[in-house]
Amino acid sequence: MELAWWHWMVLGMVLVALEMLVPTFFLMWFGLGALLVGLVTLFAVPGLAIQLVLWAAASLAMMWAWLRFFKNPDRTRAGQAKEGVIGVAGLLTRPVTETGNGEILFQRPVLGSDRWPVVADAPIAAGAKVKVVDVLGQTLKVEKLGG
Numbered sequence: 001m002e003l004a005w006w007h008w009m010v011l012g013m014v015l016v017a018l019e020m021l022v023p024t025f026f027l028m029w030f031g032l033g034a035l036l037v038g039l040v041t042l043f044a045v046p047g048l049a050i051q052l053v054l055w056a057a058a059s060l061a062m063m064w065a066w067l068r069f070f071k072n073p074d075r076t077r078a079g080q081a082k083e084g085v086i087g088v089a090g091l092l093t094r095p096v097t098e099t100g101n102g103e104i105l106f107q108r109p110v111l112g113s114d115r116w117p118v119v120a121d122a123p124i125a126a127g128a129k130v131k132v133v134d135v136l137g138q139t140l141k142v143e144k145l146g147g
Helices: 004-023 025-045 050-070
Strands: 089-094 102-110 111-117 129-134 139-144
Touching: 004 025, 025 050, 102 129, 102 139
Parallel strands: 111 139
Antiparallel strands: 089 102, 089 129, 102 111, 129 139
16 A cells, blocks of 8 residues: 555645644644655655655654743743742832832742742842742742852
8 A cells, every 4th residue: 555645645634633632732743744754755756665654753853842842841940849939130110128028029930930939138129139048838038149
């Protein structure tokens, strides 16, 4: 049994379309691999075994590239130890006063949230860049960057 180039193209389009129905982001790579094999068989006619090996290799390579380079595993630090937060910088959106807590805003979520209540040893004005020096339960202790 020989598979023509258009068989692979149809298989690839069906797998990519199924990805829209099953949001696992898993079928996409097999669909793209099938489309690649379809392009290869359009210009050269390898045997079925070579086509299947090429499909598996292309699919796995694209899945590996997605996991390695494009998917960002550090998008949130939820569930991590406090040592992973020490030294992370943010912007004070509410000032730290002697009698009240301030609030920090991070560019990326830290410990599951991009905003946290903060305390400091000395008052710090809103708009200042600060870094985390400790985690005190549900509050972060910060100090002004640069001293």
